[in-house]
Structure formats: C-alpha cells, structure tokens
Amino acid sequence: MEENNVWGTELEIVACADxxxxxxxTFYNNSWIKYxxxxxxxxxxxxxxxxxLQHNGDINHYEVVTAVKQKTIDMSPNGLQSRQEHEKKYEISRKSEVTTKKMKIDEDQMNDFLNNTESKVFKK
Structure with a gap:
C-alpha cells in the first residue's frame, strides 16, 4: 500500500485490527462496518x-474520523425537514492529526509476540 493507486481491502483492515x-x-454508504x-x-x-475511518468510494481512500455525532433535525416553520438534513444524517469531522494511546508492554511480552508471529509466518 505504499505504491500509488494501491489501497487496503477488507482483508488488510481485518489483519490490521487483529x-x-x-x-x-469504516463509515460507508451512511452506515458503519466493524472489523x-x-x-x-x-x-x-x-x-x-x-x-x-471514513471510506471515500470515489477515490478508494480512507480518512481518519475524530468525531461523530448524529445531526439534529432542523424543522422549517411549515414542519418539513430541509432536504439537506434529510439526505445527510450524520456529520463527520476529520482532522489530519490522530491521537494515540500508549500501551505498556514489557520486553518479554514483545519478544514472545514477535517470536510467535515469526513462527507462524515463516513456518515450513
């Protein structure tokens, strides 16, 4: 995925989640998909x-979502929803910065994980 015009599929997303x-x-077609x-x-x-993540299907790209909230319905004086509110149910905010959570893992845990991963990947 470091090449241009190459993106992650559902398989890579599940592998990353694991x-x-x-x-x-991922938010796509007005619904959330969980991996x-x-x-x-x-x-x-x-x-x-x-x-x-928000999936932009036009260019097969994902953007980080930092805030999600359900939009409130704006009723006009005659009691009808505005078309814009009706068509866009969710408001999604995106920022270029991502906050991370540090996890404490001791060296033995990391070595066990790496050794276990290597044995699965390079097993003959």
Whole structure:
C-alpha cells in the first residue's frame, strides 16, 4: 500500500485490527462496518478503544474520523425537514492529526509476540 493507486481491502483492515487488537470501524454508504480481531479468533482480547475511518468510494481512500455525532433535525416553520438534513444524517469531522494511546508492554511480552508471529509466518 505504499505504491500509488494501491489501497487496503477488507482483508488488510481485518489483519490490521487483529495485529493492533483494536476494532476498526469504516463509515460507508451512511452506515458503519466493524472489523475486529474477534472475527479471526473469538477468544482474542480486543482493546476498548477503536479506530474510525471514513471510506471515500470515489477515490478508494480512507480518512481518519475524530468525531461523530448524529445531526439534529432542523424543522422549517411549515414542519418539513430541509432536504439537506434529510439526505445527510450524520456529520463527520476529520482532522489530519490522530491521537494515540500508549500501551505498556514489557520486553518479554514483545519478544514472545514477535517470536510467535515469526513462527507462524515463516513456518515450513
């Protein structure tokens, strides 16, 4: 995915969710799709925080979502919704900066994880 015109598919998103042990939600066609490490193994521990992305289908690109809120309905004096409010149910805010959460992992845990990963990947 470091090449131009190459993007992650659902498979890469699920793999990333499994690697990070974090749910990843993508917003597409006015609904949220959840990708989770538990889709690979139901016994996997998953962090309580998640990553939220908005899928732009026109260019097959994902943007980081930093805030999500349901829009309030603006009623006109005659009691009808405005068309814009009706068509766009959710407001999604995007920023170029992403906040991260530091996790404390000791060196033994990291070495066990890396050794376990290498044995699965390079197994003959």
């Amino acid at each position: 690697l990070l042990k974090t749910d990843i939600y 989770s490490s538990s889709q690979i193994c139901s016994n996997n521990f998953v962090n309580d925080q998640a990553i939220y």
